[in-house]
Amino acid sequence: MTEEPPRPDGRQRLIQSALALFADRGFDGVSVRDIVTAADVSVGLISHHFGSKDGLREAVDAYFIAQFEEVVTASPGQDGGGAQIAASQWVDDWITRHEGEAGALFGYFRRALLDESEWGAAIFDRFYNIAQTLVTRLDARGQIRPDVDRLWLPFLMIYLELGTTLLEPHVRRILGRSGFDKELWRRRHRAYGQLLRSGYGRQRAARTADET
Amino acid sequence: MTEEPPRPDGRQRLIQSALALFADRGFDGVSVRDIVTAADVSVGLISHHFGSKDGLREAVDAYFIAQFEEVVTASPGQDGGGAQIAASQWVDDWITRHEGEAGALFGYFRRALLDESEWGAAIFDRFYNIAQTLVTRLDARGQIRPDVDRLWLPFLMIYLELGTTLLEPHVRRILGRSGFDKELWRRRHRAYGQLLRSGYGRQRAARTADET
């Protein structure tokens, strides 16, 4: 632990500094001089390695996706489906492994979904497919009540799953600590799974007659 | 209907054009020349009316908040609480009233929550307070099961409520039409309320024993 590996080379430092800055202030909100200052290299190195600022972004994307693939692909019981929900422990470990960088990675993820990058769309579609498959499977087993809306259920699952990531700054402000805090993360996933299956109400069909 | 009101003055056109562009590409992603071109005025008019691009942003914020206050404040049964959920019909009407501009307003709202503007935080806090109050009230009436997580429930409610707004481009891509489409909006709110109260499962305490 005390034996730190040698300082990564300029190329790697550029990618990691850029990732952190993009996550924090967005691509347009960061100048190349901000990046090279953070990475402690010269301006020229960006075009030398990546051709342009946009080239750097692509490299950062690739780097991010590499870390991200770990989470989605290598998930235990990779045939998709229920594993998605049960994987919270696994994500927990991933966060521990990426300590220090995890915040930036989640921040970058948030921006990707909101800035409509091409692969941000691809990632959302992936989530949608996973949720959709899960719903189909549960339905086939008769585990979903007939009156549940099949169109919106996958989306609502995704909202619950991604909510903390998308709104992290606000959640942190109110809770006083990061929503990616290990304990909070685990507890949230338990609450989320429970709400999905059973709701909060006492009576199942508690039709409170406030609309329609 | 055919009797269109006279073209709004430059100041107003600037605010509305800027709102639409900011919503679409973000504050930093839009140049003052983009804005004046869209508003069909000259560059000088921005500093003439607003002093600077930042001054314009403030004016846009004020304009947006004015439209937004309508939704939150004037909500029927304004003592907060259950009205929040029951208000879907009301929001429905609001969308109709702001036809054409509604997309930009929601887009601007999305950015506000993500760019961490001061008042984006204020708006989130407002949502949190509404959800929190609702939970407390339901709890006092004994309408929430004891095993439900009181800390996360308000957040999960917010995620469900804001999810479509935050992820609108992706939802639209998959569904083939806007999530703010009247019919979809209504249907989604029904699904959301039902899921909250009862979940999707058949047995209430369906402890599927996949974790802890």
Add this chain to the structure above:
DNA sequence: GTTCAGGCTGAACAATAGTTCAGCCACGGC
């Protein structure tokens, strides 16, 4: 007709952005 005020113009300006390129330095093979 003169004056004044207010909405508006757009060429010109200074600052900042991303990009270029001639060349430095350290290291390994000859």
Add this chain to the structure above:
DNA sequence: GCCGTGGCTGAACTATTGTTCAGCCTGAAC
């Protein structure tokens, strides 16, 4: 020693950005 090779530098360049300001135009007041 010499010669590459590859990572890296940073002053200089160009395009674009936000901002300025002298002045135009219109309509109401005198």
